[in-house]
Amino acid sequence: METIEADVVIVGGGPAGCTCALYSARANLKTVILDKNPAVGALAITHQIANYPGVSSEMSGDTLLALMRDQAVEYGTDYRRAQVFGVDVNGEWKTVYTPEGTFKARALVLASGAMGRPASFKGEADFLGRGVSYCATCDGAFYKGREVAVVGSNKEAVEEAQVLTKFASLVHWITSNDPKDDDLHAKDLIAQSNVRHWSKTRLLQIEGNEGGVTGVQVKSRSDENQQALSLEGVFVYMSGSKPITDFLGDQVAFKEDGGVVVDDFMSTTSEGVWAIGDIRNTPFKQAVVAASDGCIAAMAIDRYLNSRKSIRVDWVHS
Ligand SMILES: Cc1cc2nc3c(=O)[nH]c(=O)nc-3n(C[C@H](O)[C@H](O)[C@H](O)COP(=O)(O)OP(=O)(O)OC[C@H]3O[C@@H](n4cnc5c(N)ncnc54)[C@H](O)[C@@H]3O)c2cc1C
Structure with missing residues (x-):
């Protein structure tokens, strides 16, 4: 099976993942988004998004998301449909497993949102992985x-x-x-x-x-x-409101509410791994907040990968 190397691999193609990819691709970092399904995330199912700055209040979440995705791809992001079922965050290169292939990244970004649910049917947890x-x-x-x-x-x-x-x-x-x-x-x-x-x-x-x-x-x-x-x-396949973290095991720290722990730069407790958007279980789950997280992580990753002394602002073009 195919093994693909990249500077940045992002799990999830919602507003958090697409914004992160836009910034990292623009910073000349080889960027891959792995998205299990562009139609099922929180923004994708939002009928009308009236409060995202600068866009028509008539716009559907799905349309806004397509714009974000296209913009990231336009700047060089490799967007792939693939469901991530496991990661290994040990070592300098992080490994991401999908049925379509294995991905290796110097920086891994977790952006799978919070549409998950705990196993709730009788027998569901008992037979997980065994049927x-x-x-x-x-x-x-x-x-x-x-x-x-x-x-x-x-x-x-x-x-x-x-x-x-x-x-x-x-x-x-x-x-x-x-x-x-x-x-x-x-x-x-x-x-x-x-x-x-x-x-x-x-x-x-x-x-x-x-x-x-x-x-x-x-x-x-x-x-x-x-x-x-x-x-x-x-x-x-039932949607809920729990951060989707089942593919992570215990490789990063979680809060009591199930959100991934991050610092001001969206860095998790595992070096080289960032978490953005609803997966953090932020108190204000909004598209603009998720996008902002994505921008912060991408700029922090750029600094991390290039060992820059200070974060370069995106509007300085040399
Ligand atoms: C019904 C509803 C209405 C809302 N209305 C508004 C609103 O009006 N205004 C507003 O600002 N916000 C609204 N929100 C909140 C907003 O949509 C979310 O805060 C935002 O979409 C979070 O972005 P995200 O990128 O973190 O996650 P998501 O948008 O959920 O995207 C996560 C992506 O990750 C993918 N994914 C999940 N698991 C995997 C995996 N294992 N492998 C690969 N990919 C995976 C999913 O397919 C999805 O594409 C609404 C949310 C809901 C549910």
Whole structure:
């Protein structure tokens, strides 16, 4: 598999990650953004962003984010869609693992936001990594010819279920509500011959044994009784408000509220690793705050990598 080296690797392509990339790419640092899905972050799902300075109050978060991303790419950022599932921050070169390849960076920036959630379904935590997964691109191939469930109705759930249709014999798509009538991606998914949609249905429990997941219990609103489905994989895509840090292990320090600890320069407790935006669990989660974090980190990284004595302001062009 491909190994790519860069000066700066940024995990997450929201306003924090894109702003950091804009500044680091403009500072001539080879910059890579790894973003699992540009449509599922906090800014991407914001219907209207009326308080970002200088842009129309009619603008959607998605449009603003596309502008930020395009600007970063225009200045040389290598933007890639990839879900980071692990990092190793030991040593001078930080390693970032994705299903698409391994990335090595002299500076690693954590910008994955705070749309995560704790494992909350009965059995979810017990079988995590043994049948329960949050990444179809990472784990889908393990379920060739087997039955799996996808839980959730957001864009990520729909896209990840599509990935699983390439491998699984049957994908049970469990949603507590019906997808909207104009959701063409959901319609395409339901039309697949190996998808069974469990509409208005709740996941009650994930069951299994020492070998891993063996099935789930579900309850449909139209049925008085719960039903047991035999399957081997459960892919959960539900959004919450917890910093997304599952790919970090204990390699940086966290606050009690789950946010990553940083100093004034957005440096984490691990040298060469920065954290920006909602992953810090800031008290004021706003796009402009995330963008500001990204700018601070990029300028600090420029100084760190070039061992500069003072931070160069971005508006001085020599
Ligand atoms: C419903 C809603 C409405 C809001 N309205 C406003 C508003 O009106 N004005 C305002 O200023 N702010 C608003 N906010 C807050 C604002 O959107 C956030 O503060 C801001 O988007 C945080 O930026 P971020 O870059 O830290 O995270 P995000 O925008 O969440 O971006 C994180 C990115 O990281 C990616 N990612 C996550 N995990 C991984 C992984 N393992 N590997 C690779 N990529 C990963 C995600 O796909 C996503 O693209 C709103 C938030 C929500 C949820």
